[in-house]
Amino acid sequence: MMNVEEQKRAAAACAVEFVQPGMLVGLGTGTTSHHFVELLGERIRGGLKIVAVATSEATKAQAKRLGIPLTTLEEAPNLDLTVDGADEIATDLTAIKGGGGALLREKIVASASAVMVVIADESKWVDTLGRYPLPIEVVPFGLAPTRRAIEHAAAEIGCPGPAVLRRASEGHAFVTDGGHLILDLALGRIPEPRALASRLAEIPGVVEHGLFIGLVRMAVIAGPHGVRIEEA
Numbered sequence: 169m170m171n172v173e174e175q176k177r178a179a180a181a182c183a184v185e186f187v188q189p190g191m192l193v194g195l196g197t198g199t200t201s202h203h204f205v206e207l208l209g210e211r212i213r214g215g216l217k218i219v220a221v222a223t224s225e226a227t228k229a230q231a232k233r234l235g236i237p238l239t240t241l242e243e244a245p246n247l248d249l250t251v252d253g254a255d256e257i258a259t260d261l262t263a264i265k266g267g268g269g270a271l272l273r274e275k276i277v278a279s280a281s282a283v284m285v286v287i288a289d290e291s292k293w294v295d296t297l298g299r300y301p302l303p304i305e306v307v308p309f310g311l312a313p314t315r316r317a318i319e320h321a322a323a324e325i326g327c328p329g330p331a332v333l334r335r336a337s338e339g340h341a342f343v344t345d346g347g348h349l350i351l352d353l354a355l356g357r358i359p360e361p362r363a364l365a366s367r368l369a370e371i372p373g374v375v376e377h378g379l380f381i382g383l384v385r386m387a388v389i390a391g392p393h394g395v396r397i398e399e400a
């Protein structure tokens with residue numbers, strides 16, 4: 169029986185087989201993506217030729233260490249495939265991302281990709297999104313009214329919950345690679361992700377939210393006994 173770390177590794181190992189020679193590949197962020205990048209590095213050492221775009225400074229550093237050739241979306245605006253983790257993925261393949269704080273770059277990279285594949289252990293697979301607090305990236309200026317507007321928007325669509333400023337382990341506010349802050353919106357349940365997504369997008373001060381809707385083509389889910397593929 170696989171433990172959670174082995175499940176993450178197994179999902180990553182399955183997805184790394186989707187990478188074909190010559191592809192432009194988006195590299196996700198987080199502990200599951202970390203396995204994927206490591207396994208991709210092994211394939212590259214074995215002769216695979218691809219070029220990648222990283223979704224965070226952390227992933228960029230890992231890819232550089234492993235000798236994975238990197239480019240930017242300026243050089244390569246159309247990617248073939250992005251493989252990334254998720255905090256939650258629902259049966260309709262809508263997802264919550266941003267637990268690692270990289271949601272903005274992750275969403276830009278996923279949107280620039282022909283195919284996005286999510287890799288996850290079974291604990292991320294849910295009927296309804298929302299048990300995991302929704303990360304929302306905001307600009308520091310005007311944090312208090314932005315937070316109030318976010319809480320108001322959530323209450324309006326019937327899922328009230330506090331938006332809590334994310335802190336780094338040292339206690340100060342967590343700052344994203346783009347220099348923004350994260351508010352984690354604890355809702356418990358998001359019955360209508362599309363409605364919430366469009367309300368959040370209207371709020372000045374919100375840079376991006378962690379709801380990924382219509383972006384995920386395939387999910388590779390690993391449970392204690394093996395891996396399965398869910399398709400949209």
Ligand code: A5P
Nearest residue numbers: 198199200253266267268270
């Ligand atoms: C990073 O910002 C996130 O979107 C991650 O992809 C997500 O939090 C999953 O991370 P883990 O693979 O570490 O659970």
